[in-house]
Amino acid sequence: MKRRSFIKKSTAAASLIGMGLSGVNAMNVLNPNVNTFKLNFAPHIGMFKHHVGNNPIDQLNFMADQGFTAFEDNNMKNRPVEIQEKMAKTMADRNITMGVFVAHKIYWRAPNLASGNIDKRREFLNEIRQSVEVAKRVNAKWITVVPGHLDLRQHMDYQTEHVIETLKQASAILEPHQITMVLEPLNFRDHPGLFLTGSPQAFQICKAVNSPSCKILFDIYHQQIQEGNLIPNIDACWSEIAYFQIGDNPGRKEPTTGEINYKNVFKHIHSKGYNGILGMEHGNSVDGKEGEKKVINAYLESSNF
Template sequence: MKRRNFVRNAVLGSGAVTLGIPSLYAKKRQLQHTYRLKYAPHLGMFKHHAGEDPIDQLGFMADQGFRAFEDNNMRNREIGLQERMAKTMQERGIEMGVFVAHEIYWDKPNLASGDAEKRTEFLNYIKASVAVAKRVNAKWMTVVPGHLDLRQAMGYQTAHVVESLKQASAILEPHGLVMVLEPLNFLNHPGLFLTGSAQAYEICKAVDSPSCKILFDIYHQQIQEGNLIANIDACWGEIAYIQIGDNPGRKEPTTGEINYTNVFKHIHSKGFNGILGMEHGNSRPDKEGEKAVIEAYKKVDAF
């Protein structure tokens, strides 16, 4: 499943918010499981158990023991819903993970081009995302530099991207917020500028800001470069956020080739206290598929 489809499905998964009707899950306090790491589901992942209401979905996640939540589409949700979701997360002990900070250029260059108008557009999105982050108590926001500019050498493109990210960091630093750069794989997202962990590491070192770090998506990097644990170690100092998906299929752990028990054990051994976003689909439909996701995380977290 492509990231653009995750954004679309997140909108569909949110459903309509029913006002004035007591939530089925938001006030419950039973805890079904305690996880070692902070895995973050997204809206729609448990809708067959919790219903379409985002507040009920958050409550169900909390009841299952999940201590974090991510929402690619949070920036586009109406302010009242953002506020209700933030209130529920605060009440239920859920930490807000990433949301996508800007419109992503999937098929034409923006940041890599060095175009002044596109840079201004990007920086305006970053400014607007500061307000969203504060409203929902988020620290991290996802940034994808967009498509390659095939008419420019890679060195020039990199310099353009670095300059844009430096200016964005200057906006974020006073607020203690962090944009996390996500390398994406060549198979799902051909032609994008940022693809590998070493490239992301190089860019973060060049930007040299606490507000510019790496989002290491295990699914993307398994396809793009493999050698997961070694590459995590190599760029560990710049990793601020992690996302999950097994390969092939981009479904929950245990459905593909990645040994998630070992990967999570290694991440835990490094003292990681951040969020691991569950940016994947369910391998099976309906309630049984949702139960399978929960059981898969219990299994791979038992190291």
């Protein structure tokens, strides 16, 4: 019996060696007792659909089973109230923290906040009020704000003042509920012509608004394209950063697929004591279940510091 047991163990060990490290990891990614992430990474709906289908509740449970402690959903505001409530209950039951959702209509090709137009300002502020109700329903503490397109007929300084004034008024709506709008600078290549593009610009605006309800969403993918110098820029505007998002460049896929040394970036963010959310706002580099396992492996590898 001892010999038989030895042979079985030896055969299993040989199989693992033959699989290599990636094979071992591929088994581990679906084991909730193995996956431990050092930061609060937040997947989104659809990222693991090949494992559990399209039902958002099943997807949330799968995320929790893999060791993820946060979740973000840009489209949450547009989901039926009944679905929002079910998702909120599942997150509460599974100890998942809700991340950002998009708070308002984004003007990709026409100026709104930068224009100073009073009707556009009112529209934005009404959407912020609506987003407060959604945030309370799903226990969200952060909402994404993009100030929209440049107003090419106005000097940049005037546009900046218009944006600051609007955000001050929005902050007054959000502060009593302890909800933070996070301003997301977007890169010139994917989103040409937008008002807000760089982290120094976002830093300046947040300092001028001077509210705990107006902070920066530092999207590492966008800022790698827009300005690079990631770690020094993170340090320079650290006091105003309330949220991170992730995507490698080029391709906007999971870490390890592009040029960004995410292990070092994550290590730096972790060393600063950050306990907020890092949204996984990217696609999967490989389709199907294997691609979904690859995403989880990428975060396990990038958390190994």
